[in-house]
Amino acid sequence: MTPTEFDVERVRKDFPILARTVHDGLPLVYLDSAATSQKPLAVLDAERAYYEQHNANVHRGIHVLAEEATALYEATRDKVAAFIGATDRREVVFTKNSTEALNLVAYAMSNAETTGPEAERFRIGPGDEIVVTEMEHHSNLVPWQMLARRTGATLRWIGLTDDGRLDLTNLDAVITERAKVVSMVHQSNILGTVNPVERIVARAREVGALVVLDGSQSVPHLPVDVVALGVDFLAFTGHKMCAPTGVGVLWGRHELLEVMPPFLGGGEMIEVVTMEASTYAPPPHRFEAGTPMISQVVGLGAAIDYLTELGMPAIAAHEHAVTAYALDALATVPGLRVIGPPTAEDRGGAISFLLTDDAGRPIHPHDVGQILDERGIAVRVGHHCARPVCLRFGVPATTRASFHLYTTTAEVDALVEGLHEVRRFFSR
Template identity: 85%
Template sequence: MTLTDAAVRPGSGPRLVGGFDVEQVRRDFPVLARTVHGDRPLVYLDSAATSQKPLAVLDAERTYYELHNANVHRGIHVLAEEATGLYEASRDKVAAFIGAGDRREVVFTKNSSEALNLVAYAMSNAGAAGAEAERFRVGPGDEIVVTEMEHHSNLVPWQMLARRTGATLRWIGLTDDGRLDLSNLDSIITERAKVVAFVHQSNILGTINPVAQVVARAREVGALTVLDGSQSVPHNPVDVTELGVDFLAFTGHKMCAPTGVGVLWGRYELLGVMPPFLGGGEMIELVTMEGSTYAAPPHRFEAGTPMIAQVVGLGAAVDYLTALGMPAVAEHEHAVTAYALDAFAEVPGLRIIGPPAADARGGAISFVLHEDDGRPIHPHDVGQILDERGIAVRVGHHCARPVCLRFGVPATTRASFHLYTTTGEVDALVEGLHGVRRFFLR
């Protein structure tokens, strides 16, 4: 079967794109078999917002609560030891999954947003830390560099850091086809830059950024690099050694894991001198009434009782993705994305916001739909009509409002894919978009 042979039904499409059987994969995700609005099959095309969860993850989290529930690290009874073992085993799995050389470089957080805020607030706290934290100190005259395509979670924390410290925020702009404009990279990332924070794969444009080029320039000027991997780690093989960044943030709920768990990876030599973000239990070494000293990483950054069951579920998700093979996942999603881009080209009045071709882009496609007379159809109307057909897409600015401002649109409709998406679902979406345009015929 070829990519163009799929019928218009959610479960149809090539069975062995990327080396795994898509139909078998879909059977691992109970929600994909349900119907909505009566008897309409669910067509779930909102994976950039959150992925669905396979049975292996649901079972792992339930089994933890049924058989092993206890707090971690300090208990000496059997349940505490089992819970600690499961929690720390997930740290080992995550470290291997992203190519980290040291398990102590994996810090568990609630999500990517908390991971990114952790670094930004640590840089705020560096002003009151010892000489070892000098590399994290930011003040007037220093610069913080981001890009115009950032998710708010990798923009607002740096805006806040600039306001707190008096540093200047600068950003790399976008080309008309939704890629980073690197023509003036050397003048944007200057010797005054202390940190360069940028997204690996855009959640709104789908663009996969040239990490090596940005990192090389940041290294030339001695700036720290923080990479938002929320949309890349769930979909592509990622190796932190190859990336060469200093910090990487990603979240579990977009990679088939539970909500409420994320990861900050950082070079151990940096984590070892970085001030903590939160204070409390677990992150201390010694406490007196006069002051405290802090535990070594990663526990320095995991204050309080952690999200134990969710971390266990994250470990199960890593096992699931590893068994499929991330190269196979990436190949499958690339094929579905290329198929969708070709199919969208046949929809009159559809304007893609972002790269129009599948090269160096992921499976999040944002677009604006127009009537025959050229008037845009509001994305909320598009999303509502598609939902009536059982098709779940995302509408709005996708927590990336500066991108919408850059392209002169108030919002977009976004279809986003994952390892369980079929070309049949893309066909259902295309048929639905034709239906939206028919609804607005004047």
């Protein structure tokens, strides 16, 4: 589907929740998709059909239901690989979310069982460095802080410019020959910034560091090709891309997954078990211990089918247009300050902002969110699990409006009118 063919009103009919009302009849204006996306009928139907017709455990039974469930589960692995441009389905590991996927890699970096020449890439200790950025979601910051504490490695980070982009002026000084891993967000959940992955990957390659990319906010909104990006690992989550909650993905280069130790031990991830010791299954099953989130994986497959049919380039173009429209519209609200890039260039549809009244007094984001909710408008308030960004800009919290393929300019207009009402209320 080309951008000119993208029919957002037709798309909205696929999402039952968008037709509901709140607060005694107000139409729902859902502007919180960076927190979680809504789900189309195709995804709801796929999960229901799984439970009604195919419910069984996967990989373990020889009866009809078990074989059907396994086929559905593994078919999604193929869909994920194609969706992100992976060349090998064995590189797709199912997790419960991005957080688990990122922790899996961080855990591998300090697991004493890591042996062999290739596995030396995962060894980390005193004198080694871990590099992140100042705009990371906590899920791509806290695991690396924990790793640094466990191993004695040093945590370093790339700072931010005043307009919410990465400050790459001293990139070579931040990513040094001591760096073992560079982990960064592709698209910021609080600033909306789309980062220049290629430049950072190139520097990481110069020093031999592994590169981990958090694609939680990019994979649902942009065409993503892991081969073109050149990273070693990519994490993303289903619930932000129209799929159910409880399912995520870690993609990793197969030669690395082969030497990574498992994150969890138990059933399904083993090869041979004795009372004395165990050997592990090859990837990806090595990293999928226990009964997995089968229905959610089936739902993820349906979501990928849905997004693929619409076309990720068309979705990206639509969201880019809505974001540009929103930035212009928000600029008409007195006392509003966007935290992050002021234009839609290299930017996604998550816009965080501050608001003041006529006297220039700050209006707390919680108050902004509450008044907007009274008008049926759902936004996010707080530090958005990215508190270092708030500290960098000297603010306790922000209000965030975030968009997806079903967002309309009329909803942006409702937001702007709601913000005028917030200012009128507090200016009285």
